[in-house]
Structures are given as C-alpha cells and as structure tokens.
Amino acid sequence: MNKLIERVKVTERKEKPDPSSLGFGQYFTDYMFVMDYEEGKGWHRPRIAPYEPVTLAPSASVFHYGQAVFEGLKAYRAADDRILLFRPDQNIKRLNRSCRRMSMPSLDEDVVLEALTQLIDLEKEWVPRERGTSLYIRPFVIATEPCLGVRPSKSYTFMIVLSPVGSYYSSQLEPAKIYVEDEYVRAVNGGVGNAKTSGNYAASLQAQQKANELGYDQVLWLDAIEKKYVEEVGSMNIFFVINGEVVTPALSGSILSGITRASVIDLLRSWNIHVREERISIEEIYDASVRGDITEIFGTGTAAVITPVDELNWHGKKLSINDGQIGRIAEKLHQTLTDIQLGKEQDAFHWVVEV
Amino acid sequence: MNKLIERVKVTERKEKPDPSSLGFGQYFTDYMFVMDYEEGKGWHRPRIAPYEPVTLAPSASVFHYGQAVFEGLKAYRAADDRILLFRPDQNIKRLNRSCRRMSMPSLDEDVVLEALTQLIDLEKEWVPRERGTSLYIRPFVIATEPCLGVRPSKSYTFMIVLSPVGSYYSSQLEPAKIYVEDEYVRAVNGGVGNAKTSGNYAASLQAQQKANELGYDQVLWLDAIEKKYVEEVGSMNIFFVINGEVVTPALSGSILSGITRASVIDLLRSWNIHVREERISIEEIYDASVRGDITEIFGTGTAAVITPVDELNWHGKKLSINDGQIGRIAEKLHQTLTDIQLGKEQDAFHWVVEV
Numbered sequence: 001m002n003k004l005i006e007r008v009k010v011t012e013r014k015e016k017p018d019p020s021s022l023g024f025g026q027y028f029t030d031y032m033f034v035m036d037y038e039e040g041k042g043w044h045r046p047r048i049a050p051y052e053p054v055t056l057a058p059s060a061s062v063f064h065y066g067q068a069v070f071e072g073l074k075a076y077r078a079a080d081d082r083i084l085l086f087r088p089d090q091n092i093k094r095l096n097r098s099c100r101r102m103s104m105p106s107l108d109e110d111v112v113l114e115a116l117t118q119l120i121d122l123e124k125e126w127v128p129r130e131r132g133t134s135l136y137i138r139p140f141v142i143a144t145e146p147c148l149g150v151r152p153s154k155s156y157t158f159m160i161v162l163s164p165v166g167s168y169y170s171s172q173l174e175p176a177k178i179y180v181e182d183e184y185v186r187a188v189n190g191g192v193g194n195a196k197t198s199g200n201y202a203a204s205l206q207a208q209q210k211a212n213e214l215g216y217d218q219v220l221w222l223d224a225i226e227k228k229y230v231e232e233v234g235s236m237n238i239f240f241v242i243n244g245e246v247v248t249p250a251l252s253g254s255i256l257s258g259i260t261r262a263s264v265i266d267l268l269r270s271w272n273i274h275v276r277e278e279r280i281s282i283e284e285i286y287d288a289s290v291r292g293d294i295t296e297i298f299g300t301g302t303a304a305v306i307t308p309v310d311e312l313n314w315h316g317k318k319l320s321i322n323d324g325q326i327g328r329i330a331e332k333l334h335q336t337l338t339d340i341q342l343g344k345e346q347d348a349f350h351w352v353v354e355v
Numbered sequence: 356m357n358k359l360i361e362r363v364k365v366t367e368r369k370e371k372p373d374p375s376s377l378g379f380g381q382y383f384t385d386y387m388f389v390m391d392y393e394e395g396k397g398w399h400r401p402r403i404a405p406y407e408p409v410t411l412a413p414s415a416s417v418f419h420y421g422q423a424v425f426e427g428l429k430a431y432r433a434a435d436d437r438i439l440l441f442r443p444d445q446n447i448k449r450l451n452r453s454c455r456r457m458s459m460p461s462l463d464e465d466v467v468l469e470a471l472t473q474l475i476d477l478e479k480e481w482v483p484r485e486r487g488t489s490l491y492i493r494p495f496v497i498a499t500e501p502c503l504g505v506r507p508s509k510s511y512t513f514m515i516v517l518s519p520v521g522s523y524y525s526s527q528l529e530p531a532k533i534y535v536e537d538e539y540v541r542a543v544n545g546g547v548g549n550a551k552t553s554g555n556y557a558a559s560l561q562a563q564q565k566a567n568e569l570g571y572d573q574v575l576w577l578d579a580i581e582k583k584y585v586e587e588v589g590s591m592n593i594f595f596v597i598n599g600e601v602v603t604p605a606l607s608g609s610i611l612s613g614i615t616r617a618s619v620i621d622l623l624r625s626w627n628i629h630v631r632e633e634r635i636s637i638e639e640i641y642d643a644s645v646r647g648d649i650t651e652i653f654g655t656g657t658a659a660v661i662t663p664v665d666e667l668n669w670h671g672k673k674l675s676i677n678d679g680q681i682g683r684i685a686e687k688l689h690q691t692l693t694d695i696q697l698g699k700e701q702d703a704f705h706w707v708v709e710v
C-alpha cells in the first residue's frame with residue numbers, strides 16, 4: 001500500500017500557529033490526502049498532496065443535493081513523543097455506514113487507515129505538545145458529478161485534512177449549560193440522524209443560535225415524534241447519573257453512535273457501574289432532578305471528550321445539576337480517557353493505535 | 356443596478372448542444388452570475404462571469420456542515436421569440452425563506468431579479484426553441500468559510516447558473532408510477548422539510564433507489580410521525596381528484612411550498628373546481644381508489660409541470676389510477692400552464708415576466 005500512495009511535495013512548509021491560540025479547525029497542515037471515485041472505475045489515485053483549494057464545477061452535486069459525509073478523530077502526542085490515535089477503526093467503520101445511508105460508495109477500510117497513518121506520519125511535527133491540544137483529523141467524502149439531476153452522484157472525492165486544535169471549548173472540563181429544544185428537531189427515525197452527514201449539522205444551526213441567544217451553550221434534542229424522549233446534544237451524546245446508575249439514550253436510529261459514548265459505556269462497566277441504554281423522557285429527568293436523584297449529567301464526544309452539564313433548561317424550568325460542580329464520574333471518565341489517549345494509562349481495551 | 360453588475364467577458368462561446376438530446380442539467384451556458392457575502396460587509400461584488408469552476412478551501416463549511424440552498428425555475432421561448440419567466444418573484448422569496456431557515460443571510464430580492472434578468476438577457480441564444488425544452492435557471496447559495504467549527508458560516512457565495520434542458524422526464528405528459536414509502540422518511544415538522552436545502556435531497560436518495568429497483572419512478576413520502584399522511588413526491592407536490600373535488604396535502608411545515616402547486620390551486624379555483632388543502636391519509640386514498648372515487652392523481656413541479664400518476668404501490672397493494680389514462684384535469688392544467696408559460700394564453704394572474 002505504501003508505494004501505492006502517490007506523493008506530491010510542497011515547495012514550502014507553513015509556519016506553525018501559536019499553540020496557545022489554536023481554537024478549533026482554523027489552521028491546516030501542509031498536506032492532505034485525496035482519492036477519487038468514478039462510477040465504473042471505483043476509488044482510484046490515492047495521493048498525498050499539498051493542502052490546497054478544491055476546484056469543482058458550479059453544478060457539482062454536493063452544492064445542490066448534499067451528498068457529503070465526514071468523520072472527526074484526533075492524534076495525540078504522548079509524553080514520550082509517540083503519536084497516538086484513539087479507535088480510528090471505529091471512525092472508518094462509521095464513515096462507511098454514513099456513506100451507505102447517503103447512497104455513496106464505501107471505502108476500503110484498510111486503505112483509509114493506511115492513508116490516515118501515512119499522512120499523520122508525514123505531518124507529525126504538526127501534532128502540538130501543549131496540554132489539551134491535539135491534531136484534529138477530518139476525513140470527508142463529497143459528491144462531485146457536474147449534473148443537476150436528483151440522483152446519486154457518479155463521482156466523489158475523499159479527502160483527509162489535519163488541523164492542530166486547542167480544546168473545542170475554551171478550557172478542558174468546563175461545564176456547559178444546555179437548553180432542551182422542543183420546537184425544532186434534528187432528526188427522526190427513518191431519516192439520516194445516525195449518519196454523519198452535512199445536512200444534519202445545517203439543520204441544527206437555527207436551534208443552536210436560539211439556545212446561544214438565551215445564554216445556553218448547546219441544545220439537547222428531543223425525539224421528533226413525541227418531543228418527549230432525550231436524543232443527544234449538538235455534537236455529543238448525553239449521559240445521566242441517577243441514583244448511582246448511569247443512563248444514556250439507546251441508539252434508536254436517529255442519533256449518532258458516538259465512539260466516545262461506546263468507550264464510556266465500556267469503561268463504566270469495567271468499573272462495575274451499571275449502565276442502561278434506553279429510552280429516557282425529559283420528564284423523568286426533570287422529576288429525578290427535582291427529587292435530588294440526579295447527581296451528574298455529562299456529554300461525550302471527540303471534541304471535548306467529557307463535558308459536564310451544570311444547568312438544563314426545559315420549558316423555562318431551570319435545573320441546576322450537582323450544584324454546578326463537576327461530578328465524580330465525569331471527572332474520572334475524563335481523566336481515564338485522556339490518560340489512555342495520551343498513552344499514560346494502561347490500554348486494557350486496546351483502543352490506542354500508534355502511528 | 357444595471358451598472359452595478361460587473362461583467363467579465365468570455366473569450367470564446369461554447370457550441371450549443373443538440374436540442375433533441377439535452378437531458379436535464381448537463382449543459383451549462385457561457386456565463387454565470389456570482390455574488391459574495393462576508394460577515395460585516397454583507398452581499399457584495401455582484402458580477403456576471405464566465406461559467407467556470409468554483410475554488411473552495413477543503414475546510415469550506417458547505418462540505419462539512421451543509422449550509423446550501425437552491426431554487427429552480429425556467430425561461431421559456433415564446434413563438435414570437437420573447438423570453439418569458441414564470442413567477443420568478445416566488446422563487447426568490449422562497450430562496451430567502453430557505454436561507455433564513457438554514458441560518459444563512461437573505462438576499463435583496465430586487466438584486467436577485469435584476470441579476471437573473473441580466474444574465475438571461477445576455478444568454479438568450481441559449482433558450483432552446485424545441486417543444487418541451489427551456490432554459491433551466493439554478494440560483495443557489497453555499498457556505499464558504501474555511502473553518503470546521505459547527506456554527507453558521509461567516510461567508511457565502513450566491514450563484515446563478517443556466518442549463519438548456521429537455522423535459523425532465525423523457526417525454527412531456529408521461530405518467531409516472533409511484534411507490535409509497537413507509538420505512539424511510541424525508542422530513543418532519545420542526546425540521547427543514549420546507550426549505551429547499553441540499554440535505555433534504557441527499558436524505559431522499561436511498562428511498563428513491565429502492566423505488567427504482569422495484570420498478571417505480573418516484574417515491575411518495577408519508578409523514579414521519581405516524582407514517583400515515585401523504586406529504587409529497589420526490590420533487591413534486593401531489594394532488595388527488597376525488598369525486599370531482601381536488602385534494603392536496605396542506606403546507607404542514609415538512610413539505611416544500613411548490614410554486615406550481617400554488618398556481619394549480621389558483622387555476623382550479625378560477626375554473627370553479629373545489630380544492631381542499633388538508634391532511635390526507637394514504638388509507639383514505641386507498642379506500643377511495645378501491646371504491647372508484649379517485650379519477651386522477653398528479654404531481655406538480657417546475658421540472659415537468661404536471662405529471663399524471665398511473666400507478667400507486669402501497670405496502671405491495673397496487674392501485675391503477677384512471678385505467679392508466681391521463682386524466683382530464685391533469686391534461687387541462689398542463690395545457691393551460693404551458694400555454695401561459697409560452698405566452699400563448701392570456702395571463703390573467705400576471706404570472707409571466709418578460710426578460
């Protein structure tokens with residue numbers, strides 16, 4: 001495979017940004033990975049090329065009919081300078097599930113992993129060293145056929161771009177205030193809510209803006225049908241600690257199957273903490289919180305790993321969670337997961353892959 | 356305004372395609388209209404430029420978070436060679452409604468109409484003369500900010516491209532076979548189903564493919580909540596003629612507010628035919644059809660104007676409509692609308708705008 005990936009060299013390397021002001025997804029490295037698809041020919045011409053603009057016909061189908069899927073994962077720098085990836089196989093599998101749902105051709109998982117590894121190896125100087133920083137990896141596929149017929153595109157481009165990032169939110173374990181949205185909805189069963197496709201994010205912006213205007217950081221979505229059951233947060237899955245047990249919405253078909261979510265469930269169970277994946281109504285949550293039975297709420301996602309929730313607003317009713325303090329379980333999960341990701345902790349689950 | 360639109364000349368004009376094999380959305384004219392938006396600066400630099408590729412950063416937000424809206428309308432050539440547009444103001448208003456729903460900046464409606472008019476005037480030789488052909492007009496807006504944060508983009512590009520087209524389907528009033536989809540859904544109330552945004556089309560492809568494999572032309576969507584009420588067809592609204600009355604799904608929030616739909620309702624009412632816009636269950640349709648009360652079903656949309664439906668498949672139950680014959684009302688609507696569009700019929704509603 002190594003030899004199959006063509007390489008075009010950059011003439012000049014960019015200057016690296018100041019690691020203290022990276023933000024999220026603003027800076028990109030010198031190289032990217034690109035591969036093309038054409039009907040009849042399949043995926044071809046895998047190459048590592050200079051990071052440069054994409055040129056597409058104005059009629060390219062991604063602009064009109066939205067076939068676009070993506071993934072997000074991170075490369076971390078260990079204390080001994082090794083570069084570590086967290087469960088990249090899971091992101092690649094999910095990318096393929098998204099492709100299939102969106103009528104897009106799937107990719108050879110080994111080729112994607114090899115591409116990812118070669119690209120990061122070439123760009124390893126871009127993996128920042130500061131606490132909380134990492135190299136964000138964005139694989140994505142877009143439909144490129146220059147034709148306005150509403151049907152699956154006959155050509156696609158797969159790309160991987162790399163961006164050195166600070167933590168997604170301003171600091172690491174900063175609690176978030178969540179607004180329970182009951183007017184707008186994100187996805188519904190039978191739709192594309194469990195695919196990581198661009199339209200889901202565009203569809204979420206209006207509610208996100210409304211929550212921000214009301215002073216909240218993120219939206220907690222309810223199910224589209226009864227507007228009763230908890231789904232997920234902007235780009236995180238959600239967990240509740242109720243009477244010492246952990247509860248999270250089941251993968252019903254309308255939420256994303258988070259890789260952090262799956263890892264958190266495995267960790268909790270390995271600690272003998274009972275985890276239930278089930279349908280949970282926002283009313284149950286409200287009542288349990290009023291009774292004082294909810295000790296923690298937290299979100300899980302690649303961007304911030306664990307985000308404790310310190311306030312929930314449902315219909316104007318404000319719930320303060322754990323007196324605004326970060327909970328014990330969220331804290332321990334965050335510590336353990338980041339330690340595994342940074343190679344500090346024994347990796348009992350074999351989640352970490354060295355580049 | 357005329358002087359405000361900058362023009363860059365092409366060096367060479369393309370050869371026009373054979374009008375008998377235009378297909379849909381495959382050929383594009385020599386020029387396009389482009390205008391940019393930046394936060395703080397607003398929409399600026401309206402220009403008519405050579406039709407050429409778009410260059411975007413790999414991190415441009417349209418590729419990742421799907422902020423993209425579009426419109427579709429047609430320019431027709433009248434027998435006396437005038438170029439006519441059908442209700443362009445309605446498309447421009449809908450474009451702005453789509454923009455607002457997708458957290459995108461809206462456009463000055465007069466500027467868009469002026470841009471459209473100037474561009475078509477410049478390209479009038481591209482409006483084909485053959486029966487059933489027209490110049491398809493595709494205005495669209497895409498998010499261009501090179502940043503991976505999930506939030507509304509701070510920059511956008513608005514473009515208008517033109518494509519000479521045959522009729523969307525192989526012939527003009529060709530009946531379609533429709534598959535009633537009850538597994539996949541297109542949109543739900545509180546979502547973005549009433550916006551003409553790219554993600555809605557990507558979300559529909561899987562069901563469309565399934566219908567095609569089963570030998571059907573298009574999908575009839577049911578509501579996402581009860582999977583019981585009729586919504587719309589792929590890119591058409593749907594009408595039923597039941598006991599001499601015409602019934603069409605009300606604009607519930609999850610379907611597109613079609614301009615052909617609105618025009619059909621106005622025409623029918625002007626003919627003293629009773630039209631009801633309401634919630635209609637597929638079961639009612641089935642029962643009415645079995646009783647012999649349904650004399651016609653037809654779709655309405657810019658692409659084919661009126662498409663009679665000659666077969667409906669619901670749960671494997673096949674309904675043959677009007678013995679597979681094109682209905683009287685569909686026929687008359689098609690004739691009247693195309694005559695108005697081509698300037699042959701008196702335009703009582705003032706729908707037609709000359710370029």
Ligand SMILES: Cc1ncc(COP(=O)(O)O)c(C=O)c1O
Binds near residue numbers: 072233236257258260
């Ligand atoms: C909608 C949505 N839900 C949940 C998640 C969390 O998934 P993961 O843990 O794989 O990052 C993400 C982000 O990736 C997301 O975009």
Ligand SMILES: Cc1ncc(COP(=O)(O)O)c(C=O)c1O
Binds near residue numbers: 427587589613656
């Ligand atoms: C989803 C959808 N519904 C209905 C229509 C019909 O709308 P109009 O009559 O404005 O073309 C279209 C096509 O434009 C469409 O894309």
